[in-house]
Amino acid sequence: MQRYFASVIGNNVLLSEEDAFHLTKVMRARKGEEIEVVNEDIPYLCKITELKPLTIKVVEKIKEKRELPNDVTLICALIKGDKLDFVLQKATEIGVKEIVLITTDRTVVKPNSFNTSKKLERYHKILREASMQSHRNKIPELYRLIDMSKLSTVRADRKIIAYEGEAGNTKSFWDALKGIQPKEKIAILVGPEGGFSPIEVKKAQASGYVPVSLGNRILRAETASIYALSVLSCYLERK
Ligand code: SAH
Numbered sequence: 001m002q003r004y005f006a007s008v009i010g011n012n013v014l015l016s017e018e019d020a021f022h023l024t025k026v027m028r029a030r031k032g033e034e035i036e037v038v039n040e041d042i043p044y045l046c047k048i049t050e051l052k053p054l055t056i057k058v059v060e061k062i063k064e065k066r067e068l069p070n071d072v073t074l075i076c077a078l079i080k081g082d083k084l085d086f087v088l089q090k091a092t093e094i095g096v097k098e099i100v101l102i103t104t105d106r107t108v109v110k111p112n113s114f115n116t117s118k119k120l121e122r123y124h125k126i127l128r129e130a131s132m133q134s135h136r137n138k139i140p141e142l143y144r145l146i147d148m149s150k151l152s153t154v155r156a157d158r159k160i161i162a163y164e165g166e167a168g169n170t171k172s173f174w175d176a177l178k179g180i181q182p183k184e185k186i187a188i189l190v191g192p193e194g195g196f197s198p199i200e201v202k203k204a205q206a207s208g209y210v211p212v213s214l215g216n217r218i219l220r221a222e223t224a225s226i227y228a229l230s231v232l233s234c235y236l237e238r239k
């Protein structure tokens with residue numbers, strides 16, 4: 001069933017122009033068809049009662065648990081081209097709550113090429129569409145770009161830096177996850193194509209980040225984010 005993020009006023013659903021077009025013209029929805037709508041993190045089962053004008057009514061609230069039990073922040077170094085699009089989409093599907101983009105000693109993408117409103121708009125569209133597709137109740141927040149000196153501004157109770165220099169010491173990741181308490185906020189920091197400089201790892205450690213291994217192999221930056229978030233979400237949702 002299709003899911004949209006929209007406004008709900010009383011028992012009326014107000015879709016954005018774009019979503020209304022998608023529902024009626026692309027998906028060719030029919031009168032009487034049901035869709036899911038999320039408003040302020042609450043999912044509703046809704047029904048299309050009229051197509052012209054498009055009228056959608058709330059049927060009932062949906063009981064579901066889609067979000068991870070803990071808030072997870074991915075701090076991801078700027079990486080080239082559509083690899084970052086890929087990370088934003090996959091991190092959303094896996095359940096991340098916040099994404100902070102960061103420049104490091106070895107990021108090759110120039111920060112000013114990131115901050116354009118066109119690019120930010122595209123990133124927000126990726127996050128929104130991935131949240132709809134994965135039937136989430138939230139769209140991840142994308143925060144403004146920071147550099148490593150601002151790392152301490154990211155609030156988290158448990159801080160992990162995926163450091164390729166730890167490769168092979170996989171016990172470290174599990175140890176870093178062990179004993180996570182409910183409500184603990186977790187931040188995972190992943191480096192760029194060129195990796196982290198040793199001095200950066202030291203600075204991250206000084207801010208409370210624990211260096212961990214993501215296995216015996218050296219993963220691409222985009223793979224590392226997905227791997228780390230997958231292991232973390234599996235750990236958090238284990239029964
Ligand atoms: N170019 C570097 C690797 C960079 S990989 C080299 O060849 O050594 C990009 C990022 O992915 C790293 O900064 C790190 O955050 C993460 N990463 C990749 N493989 C990892 C591993 N085995 N353990 C921990 N982190 C890893």
